[in-house]
Amino acid sequence: MALVVTKFGGRSLASTRHLKRVACYLAERAASDKLVVIVSAMGERTDELQTLAKSVAHQPEGRELDMLLTTGERITMSLLAMALQDKGVPARSFTGSQVGIHTDESHNDARILFVRGRRLADTLDAGYVPIVAGFQGVSAEGKEVTTLGRGGSDTTAVALARFLDADGCELYKAVRGLCTADPKLFPKARRLDHISYEEIVELADFGARVLHPRAAALAARYRIPLELKSSLTPRKKGTRVGEVAELEDRFVRAVTQKRGLVRFTVKDVPRNPQVMTQAVAQLADAGVRVFFYSHGHPKAAEFDLAFIVSREDAPEVEKILTSFRTETGAASLSVMKQISSVSLVGPGVGRDAAITRRAFETLRAEDAHIEAFTTSELKVTFFLRARSLRNTIEKLLKEFNLIGGPK
Numbered sequence: 001m002a003l004v005v006t007k008f009g010g011r012s013l014a015s016t017r018h019l020k021r022v023a024c025y026l027a028e029r030a031a032s033d034k035l036v037v038i039v040s041a042m043g044e045r046t047d048e049l050q051t052l053a054k055s056v057a058h059q060p061e062g063r064e065l066d067m068l069l070t071t072g073e074r075i076t077m078s079l080l081a082m083a084l085q086d087k088g089v090p091a092r093s094f095t096g097s098q099v100g101i102h103t104d105e106s107h108n109d110a111r112i113l114f115v116r117g118r119r120l121a122d123t124l125d126a127g128y129v130p131i132v133a134g135f136q137g138v139s140a141e142g143k144e145v146t147t148l149g150r151g152g153s154d155t156t157a158v159a160l161a162r163f164l165d166a167d168g169c170e171l172y173k174a175v176r177g178l179c180t181a182d183p184k185l186f187p188k189a190r191r192l193d194h195i196s197y198e199e200i201v202e203l204a205d206f207g208a209r210v211l212h213p214r215a216a217a218l219a220a221r222y223r224i225p226l227e228l229k230s231s232l233t234p235r236k237k238g239t240r241v242g243e244v245a246e247l248e249d250r251f252v253r254a255v256t257q258k259r260g261l262v263r264f265t266v267k268d269v270p271r272n273p274q275v276m277t278q279a280v281a282q283l284a285d286a287g288v289r290v291f292f293y294s295h296g297h298p299k300a301a302e303f304d305l306a307f308i309v310s311r312e313d314a315p316e317v318e319k320i321l322t323s324f325r326t327e328t329g330a331a332s333l334s335v336m337k338q339i340s341s342v343s344l345v346g347p348g349v350g351r352d353a354a355i356t357r358r359a360f361e362t363l364r365a366e367d368a369h370i371e372a373f374t375t376s377e378l379k380v381t382f383f384l385r386a387r388s389l390r391n392t393i394e395k396l397l398k399e400f401n402l403i404g405g406p407k
Contacts (some may be wrong), residue, residue, distance in 0.1 A: 019042070
């Protein structure tokens with residue numbers, strides 16, 4: 001029997017009706033495979049708990065928020081174990097700490113340090129189906145309940161697949177797999193049969209919501225056999241993530257986008273290498289991710305510094321750069337909101353000048369204003385402002401033949 005780690009997201013378990021349907025499928029699978037099941041909180045339960053916390057505290061303390069949020073997955077794991085037992089399948093539910101998921105000391109966005117899952121292995125050996133609460137663990141030092149950040153159940157599944165040396169890891173979503181673009185915005189986007197580890201990392205990192213970026217990175221690092229499947233049609237094949245042999249082909253496999261970025265420009269900074277390092281170091285110390293950085297062409301003894309960051313980090317960045325401007329005597333700080341990134345991902349995309357040219361021409365025809373762009377081996381990313389981002393992306397999808405039937 002193959003050992004398979006499966007994970008079901010919140011929308012796949014939105015109600016008891018959904019949960020019973022998942023239980024029926026798992027009972028069928030348990031007849032031929034050894035299963036470990038990871039679950040998210042049902043439906044919008046995590047959002048509801050967040051709202052509940054903010055109704056009693058303006059800024060809930062991290063430890064108590066983690067204690068509250070982890071209850072969502074605990075409810076799901078218990079109910080699913082009961083539903084499987086009702087179908088004659090021996091099942092046991094466990095929290096992240098009970099199966100030995102140890103994290104760092106951070107609350108609300110902890111990272112997994114190691115797994116000591118003897119209890120999980122023993123449960124499998126005893127013939128039970130373990131149902132594990134995703135998104136959570138226990139801090140290695142303080143033994144506090146921690147959460148892995150939004151989308152962390154994906155990371156739980158991949159981490160346990162690595163620990164158990166599973167034959168496969170299947171992530172069930174409320175979409176039909178990974179598509180050439182977000183299927184909610186572009187219903188005609190093609191479902192991909194397969195994609196490489198490196199490509200899924202790029203897509204997840206730059207906006208594809210079907211897989212959490214940390215889970216993608218973990219799967220790529222340890223070469224975990226991964227499949228993204230639909231919870232509505234679980235018996236059908238999904239998108240396989242793994243080694244893809246395409247030699248030196250160069251083409252766009254998918255397009256992804258990230259909205260709500262913000263560009264900060266510090267104008268006329270006194271030219272001094274230490275000043276440049278100072279700005280970058282201060283942002284790094286604050287844990288800010290910089291998506292794009294540039295320093296303008298020197299004008300006499302001065303130059304401009306520009307940073308593109310997320311909307312969530314923008315308040316902290318504005319605070320840091322305002323202080324930086326005062327300390328250095330720079331002329332001004334300008335802020336430009338509503339920047340979006342659009343990334344074209346595929347084998348050799350960043351090395352193919354023809355792909356870049358075609359993308360530029362398509363964006364220019366849509367009157368999109370390109371603030372900046374970057375390339376890597378598998379990706380070209382444009383930071384831009386467009387009258388209609390959806391229309392702009394649709395034109396790119398048509399240009400690179402990414403809309404249509406199954407591929």
